[in-house]
Amino acid sequence: MARISKKRQQATEKLLEALGTRKVKLEGDAKYMASFDSLKLAFAYDALVIARSEKDVGATLQLANEFRVPVTTRGAGTSLTGSAAPAKGGWVLDVSNLNRIKIEKTKSMAIVGPGAVVGQIQAAAEELGLFYPPDPSSLKYSTIGGNIACNAGGMRCAKYGVTRDFVLALEGFLPTGEKVSWGGEYKKFATGYNIRDLWIGSEGTLGVVTKAVLRLLPKPEKKWTILVAFDSDLKALQAVQKLLGDGHNPSILEFLDSNSVYCAEEIAGVKLFKGLSLKPLLLVEFDGNAAQLRADKKKAIEWAKATGLAYREARTEKETEVLWSARRACSPAMFSMGDSKINEDIVVPLESQAKFARFLKQMQKKWKINAPTFGHAADGNFHVNIMYTRSDKEECKRAKGAVADLMKKVCELGGTISGEHGIGLAKTPFMTVARNEAEIGAMKAIKKALDPKGILNPGKIFEPYEVWDKALEKVKLPWDKKPIAKKES
Amino acid sequence: MARISKKRQQATEKLLEALGTRKVKLEGDAKYMASFDSLKLAFAYDALVIARSEKDVGATLQLANEFRVPVTTRGAGTSLTGSAAPAKGGWVLDVSNLNRIKIEKTKSMAIVGPGAVVGQIQAAAEELGLFYPPDPSSLKYSTIGGNIACNAGGMRCAKYGVTRDFVLALEGFLPTGEKVSWGGEYKKFATGYNIRDLWIGSEGTLGVVTKAVLRLLPKPEKKWTILVAFDSDLKALQAVQKLLGDGHNPSILEFLDSNSVYCAEEIAGVKLFKGLSLKPLLLVEFDGNAAQLRADKKKAIEWAKATGLAYREARTEKETEVLWSARRACSPAMFSMGDSKINEDIVVPLESQAKFARFLKQMQKKWKINAPTFGHAADGNFHVNIMYTRSDKEECKRAKGAVADLMKKVCELGGTISGEHGIGLAKTPFMTVARNEAEIGAMKAIKKALDPKGILNPGKIFEPYEVWDKALEKVKLPWDKKPIAKKES
Incomplete structure (x- = not known):
């Protein structure tokens, strides 16, 4: 244990060296707020990385691989399942500042960073007469990166489809820190395996998105x-x-x-x-x-x-x-x-x-x-x-x-x-209820193939976790609704 | 080589024993016609399996795994890339008889077998006022299994999307012969990795589909x-x-x-x-x-x-x-x-x-x-x-x-x-032009994870193949258009 801690400490020192104190936080409010998501189950971890560029993401993952440090990527942290909480410690990689939104009217596409807030993407599209249909109830806060991670839905999905149906391309990093892109600014590809859709819904365990190309529709009248x-x-x-x-x-x-x-x-x-x-x-x-x-x-x-x-x-x-x-x-x-x-x-x-x-x-x-x-x-x-x-x-x-x-x-x-x-931590005990052994086996084999060192968001989806035994943080998050008490009559 | 041949022979004997001569062909026209697809590049192989049920598919894959026999799944064989040709010999698994079509009007879904012809699915949907948009030019002949294998498109895709956008669920077998299903008769899931979409477009190298659930739209007026x-x-x-x-x-x-x-x-x-x-x-x-x-x-x-x-x-x-x-x-x-x-x-x-x-x-x-x-x-x-x-x-x-x-x-x-x-054989030399090393590496790692014995459709997508050196079969396929010669004026 001590040896691991020392190695971890060394890794975090290297991280600080590479990215500086503006981007790497070892303590403070921001670090505490990234120790849990909307499930409010907090975990101790080593460092918060506030990425300001794609390069920061690559550098973080390369170091994490070198030193086998767990990395949990997060946006706003609206997840209800614990999928954005650093269950195995290590580093939290906050990509909410990579929040570019560019609408391409002729192509009916949005080019966005993972930290772009979904409601803001919708508003930008609407200004040009376009429409991004997925509407999770968290849309004023939740980021497209998180929406992609859990394949977010919403009320309009039965007619229009879920997040997956609007993602044309993803760019980012494999768990090994290698740069990849799946798809491009076009609507069709049949060029090898579709890892884009494998990433979507994989809850940050198979890659880190640094750019997404979204398909837009004409705005209904x-x-x-x-x-x-x-x-x-x-x-x-x-x-x-x-x-x-x-x-x-x-x-x-x-x-x-x-x-x-x-x-x-x-x-x-x-x-x-x-x-x-x-x-x-x-x-x-x-x-x-x-x-x-x-x-x-x-x-x-x-x-x-x-x-x-x-x-x-x-x-x-x-x-x-x-x-x-x-x-x-x-x-x-x-x-x-x-x-x-x-x-x-x-x-x-x-x-x-x-x-x-x-x-x-x-x-x-x-x-x-x-x-x-x-x-x-x-x-x-x-x-x-x-x-x-x-x-x-x-x-x-x-x-x-x-x-x-x-x-x-x-x-x-x-x-x-x-x-x-998604599954996160909260639903892990029920994966075996929903999926047979061969299905879970195939998923785990893919995880091992793409993330041989088990760096990305470890502990999620597959490892049964008992949330009931733990105390939850008593903190009000921006999207928490004020409870309504019975009106006096 | 002799040892492999003997083992192969033994495997084919076992296959015959399990499925009988009605379903397993060692020679004849049907076997010849399954030695190539629309690319017309033919390969020698051991046996054609004409599956009549899901059970036949499972039995074939289990034997193939036991004896390490390559298996190439096929429907009509309209592929232009050689993806349905048995490039490494072994067995061809013809699923074109698994051609059930059932339209669920209230759910706006079609439940189909992999051998269902796309044009027939469209016609069945239209009878109930529903609409299956993907329209590859082969639709009168090509099967939904093949359309899923290459993520077929067509003319209506810019507005409506490609095959992938209409596949809600897939049922079938992993290369290991284990039964799996990805999704169900519903429109949303966020329950572990999305292997449904990994299968779609993987050209029969990652699984064999025995049932698909398709999403339908209201028919445009x-x-x-x-x-x-x-x-x-x-x-x-x-x-x-x-x-x-x-x-x-x-x-x-x-x-x-x-x-x-x-x-x-x-x-x-x-x-x-x-x-x-x-x-x-x-x-x-x-x-x-x-x-x-x-x-x-x-x-x-x-x-x-x-x-x-x-x-x-x-x-x-x-x-x-x-x-x-x-x-x-x-x-x-x-x-x-x-x-x-x-x-x-x-x-x-x-x-x-x-x-x-x-x-x-x-x-x-x-x-x-x-x-x-x-x-x-x-x-x-x-x-x-x-x-x-x-x-x-x-x-x-x-x-x-x-x-x-x-x-x-x-x-x-x-x-x-x-x-x-898709890539098949014909485009294999250009995979490295379209994809970087990390991307191809990730794809190959997935192939190895899901198909450790390399049973399913080997030789496709990743292994550079030179089609120009080979002679093509001189045979007219049902969908070959009669060439038009210059009209006399």
């Missing part, structure tokens, strides 16, 4: 929104099937189960339908040109009348905001059910959604736990929010039991354990 | 087509930039250079503009709903008037066919310039297209060779058709020189050597 209330969770999910089965292609199709509606109505005081109480909702948005929207609107209203209890449509921007208020309020209001939340972004195939709704009820009853659920119904990617109080050991045990049941069930239903957050 | 003639290749390519820069999003944007137009007009006798001769063309299609098309049409006609010499639009299906006649006729007419064609599907970024047009002229002059060029201008994926006479050794040398110059140039221009055909 208009949007139209409708909110529909249903008699039961099951009825709402059946209506999803009806809508999609009839050939509709909504840009957003968000489901709020009755528990989520309870949080919005009873805790946050957002009530959208008079005379109806605790009724699950579907929030549906269509986008396109005016003629397309007219047709969509007509058919959607027919569908709402046939399947729902009541509906409201938005004619103005202000009305649209009102329709979104339940969706926006339910999440912070959930903290009235417990000071801690596990947001499991599981996926279930469309035909299993009714079975899944029944399971959710049973699960909450069995484990005496609240798990308000909402999410992207068109692609079956639901956020099951398991609420608990971290200091209540007995409740923690129940929450843990509920998570295990949930993971097993979604796989039984033909779904999977993560749709857009 | 209508199409509208316009054909525009330009004063020069350069002017036509500049007009492409103008069209895309103004925010148009055509579903098809095909370029025919003046040499291709020569083939259509002078050889095939297709003349579409009175008073204009040998003028390069852009064939532009828009799709969408009626209102969208009205807007597109108005703007496209303005663009044609501003940039072109003349235009024709199609009001009816019949008129559309007329506009397509030059594009369809130019390819078979090229054989008047030589009995052999190398169709190089290179990619150049949009901003380099003008430079590329100048290079093409110089290249043809320097090597005294005809290389009529057409292709998908919106994504810079051009087909440079180098025409030569195979029996003319001196002309072969010049054609070979032209190919080498072309490959070097497209990489210099920021493009790449293949957009949709």
Whole structure:
């Protein structure tokens, strides 16, 4: 152990020598804030590297290889799974300053650094009449590098696809510190193995991105929104099937189960339908040109009348905001059910959604736990929010039991354990539930082939990690929503 | 050598024992026809396996691993690169009978076997109002397995994306014979490494697909087509930039250079503009709903008037066919310039297209060779058709020189050597032109990690192979177009 420490110390000295104290921090606030991500599980580590150029990234990786130092790359650190936390110590490589955004209008492309904030990429594209569809809820803070690392999704994915579907090329470094690029400023290649898409979603374990080329679409002309209330969770999910089965292609199709509606109505005081109480909702948005929207609107209203209890449509921007208020309020209001939340972004195939709704009820009853659920119904990617109080050991045990049941069930239903957050540390115990031995074996063989020294983001995805035993940092992050407490009546 | 042969013989005996003579062919026409693909470079091999089930695939791979027998998977064999030819002998695994097609309307998905013909998948989807966009010119014959193997493209890719963009999940076998599945009947996953996309485009060297889940879109309501003639290749390519820069999003944007137009007009006798001769063309299609098309049409006609010499639009299906006649006729007419064609599907970024047009002229002059060029201008994926006479050794040398110059140039221009055909055998000498040492090293490391015995499709992609020294089979394949000779006037 002592020998390793000495070697590590020597490595960090070399790093300081190469990059200087402006870029290498051995202590201080910035270093502390990079010891965890949005999971708030902190780890001790040696040095924070604040990269200012691609060269800094290369230099860091070359030294890390020479001295076998673990390197964990990070952007904003919005990950909910611990994937950006330095689980095995070593160095944290912060690339958030590599945040160039250049929009190429004729080519419908964005050339961006890994630290570019996703919302800022979208805004820059929109200024030129273009559109970057992926919209994770973290988009005001999260960087494209992190979005690529976990193949981030969002609400518009069922119609438009996930981050992967918009990445044309990646440039960066192999774990060995060698410079590579996968793809270019073009839309097609069939030139050897596609390591671009292997990098995407690999949670920073197979390479470090220093540049990405993104595909952009023409910006849709208009949007139209409708909110529909249903008699039961099951009825709402059946209506999803009806809508999609009839050939509709909504840009957003968000489901709020009755528990989520309870949080919005009873805790946050957002009530959208008079005379109806605790009724699950579907929030549906269509986008396109005016003629397309007219047709969509007509058919959607027919569908709402046939399947729902009541509906409201938005004619103005202000009305649209009102329709979104339940969706926006339910999440912070959930903290009235417990000071801690596990947001499991599981996926279930469309035909299993009714079975899944029944399971959710049973699960909450069995484990005496609240798990308000909402999410992207068109692609079956639901956020099951398991609420608990971290200091209540007995409740923690129940929450843990509920998570295990949930993971097993979604796989039984033909779904999977993560749709857009990734595995990180938090979901490592469930990799063997989701994947067979041969599949995990192939993944590990690839990791070993590309990162023979095990430098990049070690401890993630494959090594089972128990988050429940650890204390979490008590710190407010910029994207943490202020909990909503029950309004006095 | 004798020892290997004996072991091989024993392996083939075991294979026969396991699968029977109905599925294993040691001689005959079927075996001969599987000794080459559309490149027509034939190789001797031991046995053809005609798989009738997934189980047959597994059994073949397990035996191949036990006895270290090379296995080359094939569908229809439309590959132009030799990627489906058994370059190292062994066994050919024909999966064209695994051709199930099941359309899931509500989920907008197609569940297909690897042997399903792409055109038949499209037709089945269209019957239910759905749409599978990738449209390689081989689509009446080529199978989805082959399309996945080379990440096939086509004309509609600039708007809709390539095969990869429509593959949600793959099921099949690792080279080791272990059963795996990557993804499921859902649209999102972030559950460990994405080996689905690593398989796509890996030309059958990393796995064998036995089932694919494809994403489908709503079928566009209508199409509208316009054909525009330009004063020069350069002017036509500049007009492409103008069209895309103004925010148009055509579903098809095909370029025919003046040499291709020569083939259509002078050889095939297709003349579409009175008073204009040998003028390069852009064939532009828009799709969408009626209102969208009205807007597109108005703007496209303005663009044609501003940039072109003349235009024709199609009001009816019949008129559309007329506009397509030059594009369809130019390819078979090229054989008047030589009995052999190398169709190089290179990619150049949009901003380099003008430079590329100048290079093409110089290249043809320097090597005294005809290389009529057409292709998908919106994504810079051009087909440079180098025409030569195979029996003319001196002309072969010049054609070979032209190919080498072309490959070097497209990489210099920021493009790449293949957009949709893949590397196979034919492009192996140029892998080091397109990719750096670290990139190729990473690919080879992955191959070794997943296929430690080197069973699957050995000799492809990475090992330089010289096709010019070999004789090609003189056989007519179902998709070979009948050459068009000059019409008597």
